[in-house]
Amino acid sequence: MKRQPNQLIGLALVLLLVTATLGFAGGRTETAAAAGDVIAIEYWDENNQHGIFDANHPQSVAFAEQFGIVWESPMVSWNGGTDYLQQLRLRIAAGDLPDIFMPWGGIEQELIDNGAVADLTDLIQEEMPAFYSNVAPEIWDFIRSLSPDGQSIYVLPSVQFTPLGGMIRGDWLDRLGLDVPTTVDEYVEVLRAFRDQDASGDGNPNNEIPTSGREGGRWMDHLFAPFGIAMVEGFPEWDIYDGELQYSAVQPAMRSAIEWIRGLYAEGLLDPETFINTNQVWMGKITGDLVGSWYHGTHWSPARFTTLYNAGVTDVRLDYLPMLSHPDYEGFMTTTDYRRPGYVFGAHMTEEAIRRTMRAIEFVNDPATIEERNIGYEGVNFLIENGQEVRLSTADFLALGTGYRPALGAQLLSDAETTIRTNEFQMSLLSGPDDPSYRAVDNANRLIAAYSQDTVRSIAGQFLPPSIYEGYPDIRTHRLFQEYVARIIVGDWEIDRFDEFVERWYRSGGREVTERAQAAYAALQ
Amino acid sequence: MSTLQRDSRTERAFLLMNEIMLGLIALVMLYPLVHTLAVSFSAGPAAEAGRVYIWPVGFQTTGWRFVVQDRMLHRAFLNSVYISVVGVAGSLAFTALFAYPLSRSYFTPRKAISLIVVISLVIRYPLIPYFLSIRSYGLMNNINVLIYTHLVIEFNLIIMRTFFQGLPDELEEAALMEGANHFHILTRIVLPLSKPVLATLALFFAVQYWNMFLHPLMFLRDADLMPIQIRLRQFIAQSAALQETVEAGVGRGSAQLNRRTIEAAVTIFATLPILMLYPFLQRHFVKGALLGSVKG
Numbered sequence: 001m002k003r004q005p006n007q008l009i010g011l012a013l014v015l016l017l018v019t020a021t022l023g024f025a026g027g028r029t030e031t032a033a034a035a036g037d038v039i040a041i042e043y044w045d046e047n048n049q050h051g052i053f054d055a056n057h058p059q060s061v062a063f064a065e066q067f068g069i070v071w072e073s074p075m076v077s078w079n080g081g082t083d084y085l086q087q088l089r090l091r092i093a094a095g096d097l098p099d100i101f102m103p104w105g106g107i108e109q110e111l112i113d114n115g116a117v118a119d120l121t122d123l124i125q126e127e128m129p130a131f132y133s134n135v136a137p138e139i140w141d142f143i144r145s146l147s148p149d150g151q152s153i154y155v156l157p158s159v160q161f162t163p164l165g166g167m168i169r170g171d172w173l174d175r176l177g178l179d180v181p182t183t184v185d186e187y188v189e190v191l192r193a194f195r196d197q198d199a200s201g202d203g204n205p206n207n208e209i210p211t212s213g214r215e216g217g218r219w220m221d222h223l224f225a226p227f228g229i230a231m232v233e234g235f236p237e238w239d240i241y242d243g244e245l246q247y248s249a250v251q252p253a254m255r256s257a258i259e260w261i262r263g264l265y266a267e268g269l270l271d272p273e274t275f276i277n278t279n280q281v282w283m284g285k286i287t288g289d290l291v292g293s294w295y296h297g298t299h300w301s302p303a304r305f306t307t308l309y310n311a312g313v314t315d316v317r318l319d320y321l322p323m324l325s326h327p328d329y330e331g332f333m334t335t336t337d338y339r340r341p342g343y344v345f346g347a348h349m350t351e352e353a354i355r356r357t358m359r360a361i362e363f364v365n366d367p368a369t370i371e372e373r374n375i376g377y378e379g380v381n382f383l384i385e386n387g388q389e390v391r392l393s394t395a396d397f398l399a400l401g402t403g404y405r406p407a408l409g410a411q412l413l414s415d416a417e418t419t420i421r422t423n424e425f426q427m428s429l430l431s432g433p434d435d436p437s438y439r440a441v442d443n444a445n446r447l448i449a450a451y452s453q454d455t456v457r458s459i460a461g462q463f464l465p466p467s468i469y470e471g472y473p474d475i476r477t478h479r480l481f482q483e484y485v486a487r488i489i490v491g492d493w494e495i496d497r498f499d500e501f502v503e504r505w506y507r508s509g510g511r512e513v514t515e516r517a518q519a520a521y522a523a524l525q
Numbered sequence: 526m527s528t529l530q531r532d533s534r535t536e537r538a539f540l541l542m543n544e545i546m547l548g549l550i551a552l553v554m555l556y557p558l559v560h561t562l563a564v565s566f567s568a569g570p571a572a573e574a575g576r577v578y579i580w581p582v583g584f585q586t587t588g589w590r591f592v593v594q595d596r597m598l599h600r601a602f603l604n605s606v607y608i609s610v611v612g613v614a615g616s617l618a619f620t621a622l623f624a625y626p627l628s629r630s631y632f633t634p635r636k637a638i639s640l641i642v643v644i645s646l647v648i649r650y651p652l653i654p655y656f657l658s659i660r661s662y663g664l665m666n667n668i669n670v671l672i673y674t675h676l677v678i679e680f681n682l683i684i685m686r687t688f689f690q691g692l693p694d695e696l697e698e699a700a701l702m703e704g705a706n707h708f709h710i711l712t713r714i715v716l717p718l719s720k721p722v723l724a725t726l727a728l729f730f731a732v733q734y735w736n737m738f739l740h741p742l743m744f745l746r747d748a749d750l751m752p753i754q755i756r757l758r759q760f761i762a763q764s765a766a767l768q769e770t771v772e773a774g775v776g777r778g779s780a781q782l783n784r785r786t787i788e789a790a791v792t793i794f795a796t797l798p799i800l801m802l803y804p805f806l807q808r809h810f811v812k813g814a815l816l817g818s819v820k821g
Binding site: 051052074076093094281283284288310 | 759
């Protein structure tokens with residue numbers, strides 16, 4: 001009789017017993033840094049998907065010395081915030097909150113109301129003076145409005161500088177002898193020239209896409225801005241229209257904007273695939289030297305620049321496309337100073353743990369420490385090889401294969417100046433204008449500087465709580481707007497159907513949401 | 526005669542249609558794999574622009590170099606091999622030990638136990654009590670938690686029980702007459718006759734252990750304990766984030782770095798081992814899955 005299955009079972013049981021007893025690599029890794037007076041701080045945010053921060057991370061080791069804390073940030077799946085929220089809720093229900101974490105989906109209000117997060121009011125000015133003074137008073141007012149007494153601070157806000165703006169290919173303009181357009185009419189002329197001539201200089205006058213956007217009518221805000229539409233990354237926003245807070249998508253100006261864009265589409269000036277472009281395809285067209293102008297983060301442009309350069313477009317130059325003026329409308333580029341709740345501290349933390357963590361967060365957000373932060377940490381930002389300092393980029397860090405996250409974490413605050421200074425620091429590490437990377441960052445700095453001079457306005461609706469959408473998920477996701485904007489622009493539907501959209505939007509919950517938004521706005525005032 | 530000819534002609538046409546249809550379906554299944562493989566060996570800009578289909582464009586191996594260099598990926602690979610090998614062996618052993626008594630008609634509580642199994646198959650445990658229980662057993666941050674929680678899976682248990690039920694009772698009676706005990710009957714008679722179902726379930730379990738994602742996220746903290754799927758996800762998230770950083774344009778590795786090719790290479794790397802199991806188990810697999818399913 002064969003004995004194999006018997007042996008198999010025996011082997012399995014023995015293996016299981018042995019591993020259970022020994023605990024295969026189980027248990028936390030203890031390090032010298034985690035010992036003694038150092039406090040381990042577990043933190044969670046959207047970046048936790050990018051890698052791991054544990055006690056052995058070079059920056060954790062440095063922070064242990066500097067602040068007496070160790071950042072510990074396990075991998076948390078993000079998945080558009082869904083997985084993150086699910087796991088966070090699990091930890092909340094288990095009564096085992098991470099020490100500091102980014103609240104998501106409006107969860108901060110629930111946590112504050114239930115006393116699950118720490119009151120930071122008495123500590124913040126003491127431990128985070130620079131952060132406190134660099135965040136605008138109206139943002140602090142909003143943060144205070146989240147507390148039960150309206151006076152306390154439970155949340156550190158995220159106030160990141162996000163220079164989202166229009167860009168246009170300067171090298172294409174040069175090739176055609178054109179200037180950067182400043183009005184909608186000039187812009188149309190430039191787009192026509194891109195369409196009709198060989199702007200990219202590849203010998204084919206027919207492959208240029210004058211301008212392009214992404215599915216859902218997203219990432220083409222530069223086409224809506226001239227009409228005074230409040231819009232962030234393609235999502236219509238709340239702003240003051242006719243003296244009242246209203247949803248920008250149902251304004252007459254939106255009708256005019258859509259009508260104009262419909263004209264661009266019909267003329268072949270807007271990418272015919274705009275409404276089916278995924279992020280990847282859209283990016284591929286831009287870096288494939290096919291798109292003349294687009295809307296995106298000007299601070300993210302170096303990646304586009306170097307990809308184009310490496311693909312052989314050595315004269316590439318990105319110019320800033322200013323907000324285009326319109327004879328009938330007062331346009332503006334939308335921004336929101338307040339991005340989202342940054343961090344809350346678990347109520348279980350000791351005061352000492354909170355103070356030390358605050359000092360670390362102050363350090364990573366204080367404009368005065370920017371040089372020190374830019375120099376960074378050995379093993380994170382540079383290596384010493386043969387006595388020479390070798391700078392590391394994010395890409396190098398990935399290549400090191402440690403699985404660690406490169407960034408400082410907990411960055412909540414930035415502005416045009418610190419962004420430009422950080423870029424200049426990057427440039428100072430490079431050989432000079434002959435280096436494409438140097439030119440890419442220099443180009444980005446010019447874009448950022450131009451953006452900060454442009455007509456950019458913070459909208460009135462930036463502090464609205466997500467609770468205004470309760471019971472109306474479709475209104476929150478702008479589903480109806482996206483359907484109509486796509487069908488009208490591509491010519492499936494006549495522009496008159498816009499009125500039907502407005503009526504349907506109000507009927508399907510828009511009226512209720514508008515009332516809630518106005519009440520919330522009035523309460524904040 | 527003529528009827529026979531017509532029949533065989535129709536039959537041939539039918540077979541041909543079948544082959545064409547199945548062939549097409551197989552191609553549809555195969556395409557993503559071939560495409561990903563082609564992307565992993567392509568130049569960054571071509572991959573980014575979506576110009577790669579089934580053959581690499583601008584052949585290069587940068588993506589694979591990252592796979593070779595990444596220490597964490599190797600560690601994660603070993604973790605996955607560990608949980609898969611020990612997990613499959615443990616799962617088969619425990620499932621067999623559970624299924625055997627359930628398949629014997631003279632084991633009185635078998636109906637009640639089977640009912641409990643079926644109920645737990647239909648009604649899933651709520652996540653939070655589950656998390657709290659596992660935590661209270663002290664299994665947080667212990668890689669074996671991934672194995673312990675999957676030792677017996679209801680569906681697989683039912684398949685194995687059904688297969689055992691199909692074995693003739695006479696064999697067992699004869700063995701009992703010869704003085705064998707139940708453990709001997711299970712290990713020397715039942716299991717040797719159950720190779721098809723063992724192979725099938727081994728494959729099911731292997732796929733389950735290899736693809737594990739949520740459990741490690743919930744119960745593990747240390748980077749060194751994470752299995753390959755987590756590292757794969759992290760790789761993809763990290764390379765996506767790279768796209769938007771200023772540093773993406775600066776630095777030593779940046780010119781060759783491309784998220785699409787890295788992602789493709791890591792995806793193939795993480796998928797290949799489990800794919801390689803299929804040919805070895807396929808013969809048993811078809812038989813086992815069928816036997817388990819038709820007999821109630």
